[in-house]
Amino acid sequence: MALVTLDETINISFSVKDRHVSAKWYADMLGFETIYHADEAGWSELQTNTAGVTIGLGEHTKPAPGNCVPVFGTADLDSARQKLEQADVKFDGETDVVDGMVKTATFYDPDGNALMLAQDLTGGGS
Template sequence: MSLISPNKTITISLSVKDRHVTAEWYSSMLGFETLYHADEAGWSELQTNTVGVTIGLGEHTKPAPGNCVPVFGIADLDAARQNLEQAKVKFDGETDVVEGMVKTATFYDPDGNALMLAEDLTGGS
C-alpha cells in the first residue's frame, strides 16, 4: 500500500548556473521544449520526449555537480507529507510555497537520496 498518491507526473530537478543557457542546451541537444521560465522563482521547466516527464532547472550560483532530484507530482501535498512523516520519513525543513505556482517538500529515502513532492497551485493539472 502506498502512503501517497502520485499524479503520474515526474520532474527531474537539476541545479544549474544559468537556466536560460541550460534550457537552450537541452532544446538543441535533446529536442526538449521549454515550457516556461519563472524568473521570479529561479525556475525553468522543459518537456522531455517522454509523456509525463519534465526537466526542472533551479538556478543556483554554485550548483552541486551531478545532483538530481526526482520531483513527484501530487494532488494533496499536505496529506502525503503527513502520511510519510507518520511513517518516520525524514523531510528537509518546512514545505515551501510559491503562491499561485507550486508547493514543494523535500524528503529522503533510507540512503539519504533527496526526493521531492510538488503540488501544482496554478489551477492546471
C-alpha cells in the same frame, strides 16, 4: 497499497548556474521544449519527449555537481507529507510555497537520496 498517492507526473530537477543557457542546451542536444521560465522563482521547466516527464532547472550560483532530484506530483502535498512523516520519513525543512505556482517538500530515502513532492497550484493540473 502505497502510503501516499502520486499522480502521473515526474519532474527531474537539476541545479544549474544559468537556466536559460541550460534550457537551450537541452533543446539543442535532446530536443526538449521550454515550457516556461519563472525568473522571479529562479526556475525553468522543459518538456521531455516522454508524456508526464519534465525537466526542472533551479538556478543557483554554486550548483552541486551531479545532483538530480526526482519530483513526484501529488494532488494533496500536505496529506502526503503527513503520512510520510508518520512513517518516520525525514524531510528537509518546511514545505515551500510559491503562491499561484507550486508547493514543494524535499524528503530523503533511507540512503539519503533527495526526492521531492510537488503540488501544482496553478489550477491547470498536476
